[in-house]
Amino acid sequence: MNQLLSLLILIPLVGGVITYLVGRFNKEATKYSALSISIITGILFLLTLTKFNIKIGKYQLVEEYSWLNSIGSQILLGIDGLSATLVGLTILLTIVAIGMSWKKIKKKKKSYYPLLLLLEAGLIGVFLSLDFIIFFIFWEITLIPMFFIIAIWGGERRLYASIKFFIYTHLSSLFLLISIIAIYLHSPIQTFSIPVLTEITQTFSPQLQLMIFIGVFIGFAVKMPIVPFHTWLPDAHVEAPTPGSVMLAGVLLKMGGYVLIRVGYMMLPSAIDLAMPILAIISIVTMFYAGFVAMGQEDLKSLIAYSSVGHMGIVLFGVASMTVYGIAGGIYQMISHGLISALLFSICGMIKKDVGTRKISKLSGLAKETPTLTGILVFGSFAGLGLPSLSGFIAELTVFIGAFSTWEIYTILAIISLIVTASYFIWMLQRTIFGESQLNSKEINWKIEITSLIPLIILIIIFGVYPDLLFDYINPFVKLITSI
Amino acid sequence: MIAFHFLITSIGLVLIGLYGVITLRHPIKILMSIELILNAANINLVAFSTENLIGQGFASLVIAISAAEVCVGLAIVYNLYRLKKDIDVMEVNALKW
Amino acid sequence: MVMEYAWLIPVPLFIVFGINILLNKRLKNRTSGYLATGAVAFSFILSTLIFISSLLTGSKFHGSVTWFQLGEHVIKAGYLIDPVSSLMLLVVSLVSFLVFIYSLEFMEDDRSKPRFFGELALFSGSMTGLVLADNFLLMFIFWELVGLCSYLLIGFWMEKSEAASGSKKAFLITRIGDILMLSGIMLMFTQIGSFGFEETFNSFGQLSGDLQTITLLLLFGGAVGKSAQLPLQVWIPDAMVGPTPVSALIHAATMVKAGVYLLARISPLLSSSPLVTSIIAYFGILTALFGAYSALTQKDIKEILAYSTISHIGFMVFAIGVMGYSASLFHLFNHSAFKALLFLAAGVVITETGKHDITKMGNFWKRGKLVPIATLIGCLSLAGIPPLGGWFSKEMILTATMQGGNYILVSLFILASFLSPIYIFRWYSLIFSTNRRKKVGDKSSGYLMVLPIVALATIAGLAGLFNSSFNEWMPWSLHHGSHAILAIGSTLVVLTGFTLAILIYHLKLIDINRIKENTLFEILHKFSFNALYIDDSYTKLGFKAFSFSILASKFDDKYVDGVINAFGAFGRKVSSKSKSFDDIGIDGVVNGVADSIKFSSSLARKIQTGLVRDYSLWILIGTITILIILKISGG
Amino acid sequence: MQSLMLIISFLVLISALMVILSEDMVHSALFLIFSFGGVGALFLSVGAQFLGAIQILIYTGAVGVMMLLMIYFTSKEGKSIKREGKYSGIVLVGLLGFLILYPSISITREVGGTKGLTQNIGRLLFSDLLIPFEVISIVLLSAIIGATYIIRREDH
The missing domain is CATH 1.20.5 (Single alpha-helices involved in coiled-coils or other helix-helix interfaces)
Incomplete structure (x- = not known):
């Protein structure tokens, strides 16, 4: 049983094909097929975790198959603390996304669910591959299903948004590719293996590392996204269907963070060392800017989208501090933000279906109309603004503690941005849930959707109260990479 | 005996046969033209088999072949007639791209 | 030992919160209330036992478990029982218990009763958790949860727009303080490597002086936010739009005390930094003056009490600033009793009259004597009239101030305590005194609302008896100095204020309108209002x-x-x-090739007639061509 | 003999031309038979007795009769359809004729010589040409079966 990792990628991939074939016979059956496949993947992931030794920070369960030997590339899969948490997040959010699509996605089901599974396979592939070539292939694969999900099942301006999303992220990944090639060309050994190259790039001169890092930076800055590369995100989110937003905010943004750590931090430490103050300033600007822009939003969904931008700024801030705490907190923040933004986007989609609008100014009196959804919205908002006892707080706390030992003034500025975060969430709540209602909501039965959100809520609370559950995976990894 | 008139005859038959094949539209007539061409070949085979009898033997085989060909060809023509009630080869262009 | 089970105090409250929120609609309105009251009764009994055992034995208890691991550091979570926390526990659970009983009737007709009691239970649970916490991080978590409850409960009546803006304001303003406090905690952690109180106290002295000052000021910032000190006091008056029991419990008796509790907790650190303590003292006394001054002219029955709360918490903070920690806590205890009492009484008044404006009230004395007399005890205690609890705590604060020897602070303190009786008896007189022109409401409140008020009045009335034993029990000793003259003087000042208020508002011997005509007073009135x-x-x-x-x-x-x-x-x-x-250009070339192929193939296509006859024609042509070529090339 | 053969050749060519040109199908079939007969005479003139015999037997007898039979089956009026591209055909064929005739006009070889008796040809067919002979027999057999298959009626 040492093919667990490749199975993790293959099951959704093959499952997508099976789902498509099932869809040719019975359209209704696709969602059951997709759900069962994603759950099987989840079970397999749990099995993988039992084999995973949390005390070791290194890659484990490594699989190696020969592939493009002529250029030194091979299929190399491995899992460590960082990828384990992100793969877990991917699998969970895929199940949630399927739950959120259960009733809402009505057209072209037989191609929708396979795309979702393809997305899952691509994302798992990105997080598990240890070879730059297959990493990059998976990286690009994820764009395709997302593009179609936005372009076919999206809102009114879906074409504009999907093309913007595609061009933006694709262009940025080209910069990443350039950097990868640069690393490859400068390495004395002809290989694309990430673990091998990680050791080689350490020896590069700081100038060279910085040059390479610029490409990597553009790659992850667009993906995460960092101001001023963020403008694709609100458009994509506003136009994407709810499950699309869940996957986009929940996992796709994490690819940026993943590259930041895996390539940026682990491979090019001297470059980050040089760029540290700039990165800190950029991330603080991101936090403040996203906060203020979010405050001015009229659309509930784009407000949440901007909050994502702000939250990912914290990840950059943490990693740029180059401390154990900062990086651990950054990873924690990625997971936490994945859960929270998925929750918020789901709720937002349900509210839109229920009352027919997402305009904040028209939503007043929501509490009277849909008490349950309002409850979850309030919960999500407080989780988003970093209420202690919820997961976001632990992440922010850890990041800021890490950053404090690197910079003091910057950190205090960053902490002040939490007030901005709090104010736009609270002000949004003031305008939505309070007041007399002028809405007429439809009676929609949300049982399945709310059931699929329950794991998110429980995890947000558990990760907020008992952080060791995640830190057990993150800590050894972070200790290993910071000790280099 | 000088070969001249054999040559003239065979060439003449080939040309006439070819002319028939490319201009006529009646399948039976085309078959007739083909028979003329085959005959022209036979004339040459027979006339020039001076050293041994191989040429003549070959010509006898050609005759057998042409008999078979006519047999099948006429069957096709008859079938064509039965299907289309019209035996213009211009109409039988199922081979067209 | 009962102290080991202290961690049980918040547990039933959290469970009740979960039940009430999850089973929201399936729960009967009454059941939710009884559940919450039962849970808080349990916490009250447990807290009382702990308080008694702490009072008798004076012992401490500290229990902790490993919480999570952060890099090199293991973060522990635990609970700490000492005199300070056991006193706070008692205050919180006692007031909670009484307010819950009061709410059973007050909220009777409200449809969202389960939500109300759920959030109230969450509040009580978080507040007790805050008090129990043995480290800054855990304390901060509960600190924020308390803020969340405050937000939810101020905005309880969601359809009111004032509720929306009031709750937002409360959360955001306190959030500013919380962020400062969080910065302080993190700054401390990065230097010391632990969140625990004990570890921090032990190694705080190793930090540089500036760092100490900054950290302490940041922590004080948290207290400023939560305890509504200048300049973050603006949220309390707006918070009064919440239901009255909420105002009584959160915005008078417990939550706003969290800042004072925090300052008392970090008192070992404070005593090493005179700069910080003097800053705290000035902030406190200015807040006390500001609150008292603003309370003088308000019209809303609850806003006066709100400003009074600001003022009195200012006293407590001031007491911390002059190192009168036990004085501060004693005042905290007294204030919790009388302010909860006054708010609950205001609740009775509001339910019975349906009004908020005290200038339109009156004649309340006529409706049964129990509530007015209880309220009077509360007012006297607040005003600092001997021999009630308020007087004792005020005297203790004054003593501590005198020990500091700063006469500016002393005079400011006396000025602030001069204003207290004036505004509170204005309040009392306008509501309760006889006035023929004004009508009394026609509703009457039941025993569930009256009983807590009487109980609180008893406590407020008797609290003064315990002042010396309290002083001894507290970890910080406060010597009663030889400032008897000053004590008598300040009491006289308070009594003067009291008499003035009686003269103006009750007996109406001095016409207030004539005073208002004076320009100076008019400006003062405007600013105060x-x-x-x-x-x-x-x-x-x-x-x-x-x-x-x-x-x-x-x-x-x-x-x-x-x-x-x-x-x-x-x-x-x-x-x-x-x-x-x-x-x-480029495409032209490509397309040109393609087009030419297309053209030629369209020509060639014409050859493909499907007629064998035509094919033979082409064979013929081909043969001819080949022959011609052979001819030409062969010569 | 030589001049007789020339005349026969001439008649063969004329009748072959008439096969192509005559409007009436029956006429052209008859001209075809005549042309076959002429070719048979040419065979005999070079001593190919066996071939001359089977030329007349198979072509004029079997093939010619079959053609006539088929003409009666198929065309009710017995008229052939018009030709196409008369003149361009003539030009092309004339070109080819010129190209072939031009080099072969100078050939002055003797023809004939060996006697094509039946027994000689038979011996040849069963020795040197045995395999082609057997293949031809199979081809004939399959042609017969094929032809029968092609013209069978579907409804039977």
């Missing part, structure tokens, strides 16, 4: 922030996105130019 315009300027600032955010979002739309779109447009233009080049 508008609370020095601090709130208004904040609102303006808030609007500025908002308009800035609108600007920012427009900027984002127009410029950031615009730059990208401009790039896009540029790209489109270039591409359209290059497209024409492409069409004619």
Whole structure:
């Protein structure tokens, strides 16, 4: 049983094909097929975790198959603390996304669910591959299903948004590719293996590392996204269907963070060392800017989208501090933000279906109309603004503690941005849930959707109260990479 | 005996046969033209088999072949007639791209 | 030992919160209330036992478990029982218990009763958790949860727009303080490597002086936010839109005390930094003056009490600042009793009259004597009239101030305590005194609402008896100095204020309207009524922030996105130019090849007639061609 | 003999031309038979007795009769359809004729010589040409079966 990792990628991939074939016979059956496949993947992931030794920070369960030997590339899969948490997040959010699509996605089901599974396979592939070539292939694969999900099942301006999303992220990944090639060309050994190259790039001169890092930076800055590369995100989110937003905010943004750590931090430490103050300033600007822009939003969904931008700024801030705490907190923040933004986007989609609008100014009196959804919205908002006892707080706390030992003034500025975060969430709540209602909501039965959100809520609370559950995976990894 | 008139005859038959094949539209007539061409070949085979009898033997085989060909060809023509009630080869262009 | 089970105190409350929120609609309205009251009764009994055992034995207890691991550091979570926390536990659970009983009747007709009691239970649980916590991080978590409950409960009546803005204001303003406090905690952690109180106290001295000052000021910032000190006091008056039991419990008796509790907790650190303590003292006394001054002219029955709360917490903070920790805590205890009492009484008045404006009230004395007499005890205690609890705690604070020897502070303190009786007896007289022109409401409140008031009045009345034993029990000793003259003087000042208030508002011997005609008094009145315009300027600032955010979002739309779109447009233009080049040039070549093939193939296609006859024709032509070529090349 | 053969050749060519040109199908079939007969005479003139015999037997007898039979089956009026591209055909064929005739006009070889008796040809067919002979027999067999298959009626 040492093919667990490749199975993790293959099951959704093959499952997508099976789902498509099932869809040719019975359209209704696709969602059951997709759900069962994603759950099987989840079970397999749990099995993988039992084999995973949390005390070791290194890659484990490594699989190696020969592939493009002529250029030194091979299929190399491995899992460590960082990828384990992100793969877990991917699998969970895929199940949630399927739950959120259960009733809402009505057209072209037989191609929708396979795309979702393809997305899952691509994302798992990105997080598990240890070879730059297959990493990059998976990286690009994820764009395709997302593009179609936005372009076919999206809102009114879906074409504009999907093309913007595609061009933006694709262009940025080209910069990443350039950097990868640069690393490859400068390495004395002809290989694309990430673990091998990680050791080689350490020896590069700081100038060279910085040059390479610029490409990597553009790659992850667009993906995460960092101001001023963020403008694709609100458009994509506003136009994407709810499950699309869940996957986009929940996992796709994490690819940026993943590259930041895996390539940026682990491979090019001297470059980050040089760029540290700039990165800190950029991330603080991101936090403040996203906060203020979010405050001015009229659309509930784009407000949440901007909050994502702000939250990912914290990840950059943490990693740029180059401390154990900062990086651990950054990873924690990625997971936490994945859960929270998925929750918020789901709720937002349900509210839109229920009352027919997402305009904040028209939503007043929501509490009277849909008490349950309002409850979850309030919960999500407080989780988003970093209420202690919820997961976001632990992440922010850890990041800021890490950053404090690197910079003091910057950190205090960053902490002040939490007030901005709090104010736009609270002000949004003031305008939505309070007041007399002028809405007429439809009676929609949300049982399945709310059931699929329950794991998110429980995890947000558990990760907020008992952080060791995640830190057990993150800590050894972070200790290993910071000790280099 | 000088070969001249054999040559003239065979060439003449080939040309006439070819002319028939490319201009006529009646399948039976085309078959007739083909028979003329085959005959022209036979004339040459027979006339020039001076050293041994191989040429003549070959010509006898050609005759057998042409008999078979006519047999099948006429069957096709008859079938064509039965299907289309019209035996213009211009109409039988199922081979067209 | 009962102290080991202290961690059980918040547990039933959290469970009740979970039940009430999850089973919201399936739960009967009454059941939810009884459940919550039962849970809080349990916490009350347990807290009382702990308090008694702490009072008798004076022992401490500290229990902890490993919580999580952060890098090198293991973070522990635990609970700490000492005199300070056991006193706070008692205060919190006692007031909670009484307020819960009161709410059973007060909220009887409300449809969202399960939500109300659930949130109230969460509040009590978090507050006890805050008190129990043995480290800064755990304390901060509960600290924020308390803020969340405050937010939810102020906004309980969701359809009111004031509720929305009031709750927002409360959360955001306290959030500012919380952020400061969080910064302080993190700063401390990065230096010391632990969140625990004991570890921090042990190694705090190793930090540099500046760092100590900054950390302590940041922590004090948290207290300023939560305890509504200047300049973050603006949220309390607005918080009064919440249901009255909430005001009594959260915004008078417990939550706002969290800041004082925090300061008392970090008192070992404070005593090493005279700069910080003097800053705290000035903040406290200025807040006390501000609150008392603003309370003088308000009209809303609850807002007067709100400003009074600000003022009295100012006293407590001031007491911390002059190192009178036990004085501060004793005042905290007294204030919890009488302020909860006054709020509950205000609740009775509001339910019975349906009004909030005290200038339109009166004649309340006539409706049964129990509530007015209990309220009178509360007012006397608040005013600092001997021999009630308020007088004792005030005297203790004064003693501590005198030990500091700063006479500016002393005179400010006396001035503030002069104002207390005036505003509170204005309040009392306007509501309760006989006045023929004014009507009394026709509703009457039941025993569930009256009983807690009487109980609180008893406590407020008897609290003074324990002042010396309290002083001994507390970890900090406060010597009663030889300031008897000053004590008598300050009491006289208070009594003067009391007499003045009686003369003006009750006996109406001095006409207040004539005083108002004086320009100076008019200006003073205006400033007092508008609370020095601090709130208004904040609102303006808030609007500025908002308009800035609108600007920012427009900027984002127009410029950031615009730059990208401009790039896009540029790209489109270039591409359209290059497209024409492409069409004619590069594509032209490709298309030319393709077209020529297409053309020739369209010619060739014509050959493919499907007629064998035609094919033979082509064979013929081909043969001819080959022969011609052979002819030519062969010569 | 030589001049007789020339005349026969001439008649063969004329009748072959008439096969192509005559409007009536029956006429052209008859001209075809005549042309076959002429070719048979040419065979005999070079001593190919066996071939001359089977030329007359198979072509004029079997093939010619079959053609006539088929003409009666198929065309009710017995008229052939018009030709196409008369003149361009003539040009092309004339070109080819010129190209072939031009080099072969100078050939002055003797023809004939060996006697094509039946027994000689038979011996040849069963020795040197045995395999082609057997293949031809199979081809004939399959042609017969094929032809029968092609013209069978579907409804039977």
